[in-house]
Amino acid sequence: MRRLLSLFACLIAVGGAAVGGVSAYADDVDAAYCPYGSVAGTGTWSPPETTAMQSHSFVWDTHASCTGGDDGGFYSITFSGTAIDNCVTGNGAGTLTGSGPEGPITGTFTFRRIGIHLYISGDFLSGGERHTLQYWLDILPPGSDGSLCNYTTAPLIGHGVIADWTGPVPPPTV
Numbered sequence: 001m002r003r004l005l006s007l008f009a010c011l012i013a014v015g016g017a018a019v020g021g022v023s024a025y026a027d028d029v030d031a032a033y034c035p036y037g038s039v040a041g042t043g044t045w046s047p048p049e050t051t052a053m054q055s056h057s058f059v060w061d062t063h064a065s066c067t068g069g070d071d072g073g074f075y076s077i078t079f080s081g082t083a084i085d086n087c088v089t090g091n092g093a094g095t096l097t098g099s100g101p102e103g104p105i106t107g108t109f110t111f112r113r114i115g116i117h118l119y120i121s122g123d124f125l126s127g128g129e130r131h132t133l134q135y136w137l138d139i140l141p142p143g144s145d146g147s148l149c150n151y152t153t154a155p156l157i158g159h160g161v162i163a164d165w166t167g168p169v170p171p172p173t174v
Contacts, residue, residue, distance in 0.1 A: 031162065036159040039157065039159055042155055049086065050150050053084065061078050070102075075100040075162065079122075087150075088113070088115050088116075093111070100126050100162070103126050103127045120135040130165040131162055133161075138156070138158055140156070142154055
């Protein structure tokens with residue numbers, strides 16, 4: 001499964017494809033790829049994630065080591081926003097901030113949740129350039145109370161693609 005996801009991520013980096021219903025708009029062959037496991041972090045949800053579909057605020061702090069082209073390097077990105085979801089389905093949107101190889105990062109993102117997977121599609125400015133971001137993160141529920149669907153904080157791990165965006169900014173597709 002990881003190899004299949006990595007193959008799809010590479011396809012996005014060099015041409016623009018779709019994975020998990022999230023459209024990618026990367027048209028920069030110098031795009032950076034962040035292999036599975038190189039994107040890690042922690043997510044927090046308020047109120048906690050449960051089986052009940054409800055509105056949440058969330059913050060996901062991530063760190064990524066990405067290789068390739070002019071967008072390769074270390075990224076520290078915080079995703080903040082709101083979602084209508086539960087521990088297995090839903091979607092949301094918000095803002096992203098942080099730093100990368102080209103300087104400070106500011107932008108927006110949308111996401112879809114399917115099981116433990118978060119399919120994130122974002123657009124950000126950094127170093128005077130517009131970039132697209134596609135992350136596929138897995139939530140690793142702690143299950144400390146015996147439940148995999150009841151948590152406030154959980155580790156995140158995944159992979160992604162970051163690329164310069166040279167065309168018009170498309171509408172989000174989640």
